[in-house]
Amino acid sequence: MNIKITHNWLLDYLDTDATPQEIQKYLSLCGPSIESVTKMADSTPLKLRGTNDYVYDIEITSNRVDIASVFGIAQEALAILPYFGKKARLKVNPLEKYKFNFLKKSSDRNKNLDIKIKSDNLCSRFTAIVLENVKISKPPDFVRERLQFCGIKSINNVIDISNYLMLAFGQPVHIFDYDSIGKATMIMRESKEGEKIVTLDGKQIVLPGGDIVIEDGNKRLIDLCGIMGGSNSAVNDKTNNIIFFVQTYNPKKIRRASMTTGQRTVAATYFEKGLDEERVEPTTVYGVELLEKYAGAKIASQIYDIYPNPYKSKSLTVSITDIQRIIGVQVSKDKIIKILSNLGFNNHVDHGRDELVTVQIPSYRSRDVLIKEDLIEEIARIYGYHNLPNNIQSSVYIKQPKEAELMFNLQSKIKYFLKHLGLNEVMNYSMISEKMIKKSDLIIEDHLAIKNSISEEIKFMRTHIFPSLIMNIKNNEGKADVLKFFEIAKSYIPKKGNLPIEKYQLAIVVNTNIDDLKGIIDSLFTELKIEKYKISQSKFLIFEKGLQAEITIDKDWIGKFGQLNYLIKDRFGLKNNVYLASFELEVLMKYYLPIGIYKAINPFAQIKLDLTLAQNKNQPYSLIKELAFKTSYLLEKIELIDTFKNKITLRFYFSSNRKNITEQEAKIELEKIQSKLL
């Protein structure tokens, strides 16, 4: 969360000679990050006390809600600034000053409250006090100005004071119109599913159930606790009597309610982090003081303070050795104790041993300082990360599992190769829509589904890359004539009772023709030095009949390719045919060679002879090749030279590794081959 506070406000608590820019720089290095300092322009009509003010925009990490306030920042500054040679002293400590006994005693306490709390896991401290004789009017100038500088709209003196308190101490408060509450009764309980409340902003909220709410004596909900009050009990122009209400709630319930109702109020962002019960007291007392002073309020009830488990002071011990071992520099014991006590961790035990430091944990740090490493962090940050040297740890040999290394090398090789062939690498989401699955003739049940997906577009984990690639072609229609994409990604194949199998796939799509796709596949295999692969007819539903094949080596299935069938093409509304291929990377990894195998160069003559054949369904090229090599021992290789209409021209290379063969000998070999062909 981010908070805004002003420099002058900070100076109410802090006596320092640091400039706002210095405060920004030094606090950011050692404490909360002050993301910006903005000077409020001279033209501001609300200019006060003849001085300009500055606004700090500060990021507060989720564990440090205790510093999400003017006073909290003052406490940090107190610990940090002295190490940059700056003066830092507290002018006043409100935590000590504002105790309940600070409040004026009043004899006339006639406005009572009937309070019931139905469950003990809702509110760790419940404090309320009734104030009478309240005059709703304009807020004092300094309150209005500071709130406006901090981005909070000024409304009236009472509301502004409640916001002012939240920023001053980091404890949100609520103010009810006392006379609007039925029978002066407050019943705090969990909401039931479907109950409704209209909040201050006029929105009707249907409650999910289990939220903390307050019901009055007329069975009306008057507060969605920790998030926003009900409009039926809101302070209005005619308000005379108020309930000043300061609580700490169960943070989990607040977060749940705030997220499910979509009411992300500032108060909720405080309460959901878990607030210090001990700060309720000073906030209440300071609040009453302000309301007395600026709204004419008078105390009209006892202080209701329901606090079943008061904070018990805890202590924590850390050894100097551990501190130095983790920070990596020699920090002296004196400095350690000084740093900790400036932060409010007071050293109170003398172990008689130099090695150990024991400190007491202040209540406001009891939620985030639990183990010795937490204290080490405090010491390290105030010591200053910028004061630590850069030391890369010494290297040791770590063995990378071979399969990991090979997999990454293979992927890199394939990516570069396909890129150089002119393909563009795409990356698509791992999740696809139900529509895409159905359009591709895949089965929904074969996919892992995301329970709480934020969009129908990304609901199922891919088992194939194809649907995404088809969409890539579709979405790029009209942007380029020739489209050739590839993607390497994991597929997620569900496995009963276990995590899915995550396997890397390579998939290719082109919108040119099948010959182009086949050429890409062939050259990829050549690049990977995979020679003995077999291409055979296949019957995949996604491809058009007769325009598809699968690729195998021995018994291993490597991949498939073909033309997308017309039915699916139409479902996706594609203008042109697309051609797809996919491969299992694990199998490619098994057969691929990083470099080729050395063969001695044959010094003897090589004879080339061409042969033109009519294409025949019963004699595909793969069969011709097989027959030819079986028939002639002198055959070295075959090349496809040309295809014309239904004819193909093949070039046969003959040679012997023992002697120079003559053209005549080669011709005899070719005739032998020809005799075996149809």
Added chain:
Amino acid sequence: MNNVEKLLLEFKKKIKNLDTIHDLETIQIIYLGRKGLINHLLQSITNLKSEEKKDFGLKVNKLKTSINQLIGVKRQQLIKKPDTASYFDITLPGKQYPKGSLHLISNAIEKISDIFKKIGFIRMTYPEVEWEYFSFDSLNMPKGHPARDDFETLFIDAAESKKYGKMILSPHTSSCQVREMMRVGKPPIRMINIAKCYRPNWDVTHTPMFHQFESLCVDKNINITNLKGTIDYFVKEYFGEEFEARLRPFHFQFTEPSFEIDITCAVCLGKGEISGQQCKVCKSGWLELAGAGMVHPNVLKAGKIDPSKYTGWAFAFGIERLIIIQTKMDNIRILYDGDIRFLKEF
């Protein structure tokens, strides 16, 4: 005049009018090539009487020498003379070769892997579809932690594991930490894991799938200065020597102490302002880059490593964030749109 003299005369005439090296080389082949005129002339020697053969042979050889000399002289002349006759538009595009592209994420992954390889880190891969245990419990994020709820994590509709909890899409790469500790059994650990992560956010600055890279180092005597040194090394290698990194206090459940890593803003170059105006990209000259920290003792314990003997550091960077800083890209979703016009740029 005999054939030999005729040939020489003809040659002299031809060579005189030549004005390019290319033409000279052509005529050289015509006369002196394997199937050239001189060899042709020599072959006619078989028709001669044996007493005439010797004389004829000598004449042809002399002719050959003369032609060679003439060519040599002419070549020297032509080399010195500027070639004005032939014209080639060197500015025309050359033969066109296909140009494909690697995805920006692939580029970044490769660069990161190389940088860490140099200091002895191995790259591993771990599940993206994970159990809650590895993404949360083992990382000191107990049940009820806000990061574990429906608004921060995507859950898979599958049976729960008794041992490891619900099946999720890992919202960060840190789930690899305890898995790597379990794999090696005993430190030292020096590992990076680059993987896809998933969260329920989809807007200009968030995509539901994104990439992180995690770096984990566990050993005896690993301390904050080591983390700082490694980050400084990485930032300078990845972005350039002029970039500085700084650590600021932060909070993560699985590290203690925890830091946020900032680097010099690439837009205002760390000044925080551009010609008097506040830099719109960064915070006072610094850009938030990543989270880091010393491995929390509870995480080491979950990985069966004794925190009193070993310490470690870990950090995780968003790769999209690195790319945004590098390219000054303003819309991260474009990375996953597959738009050919975008892909072609790289």
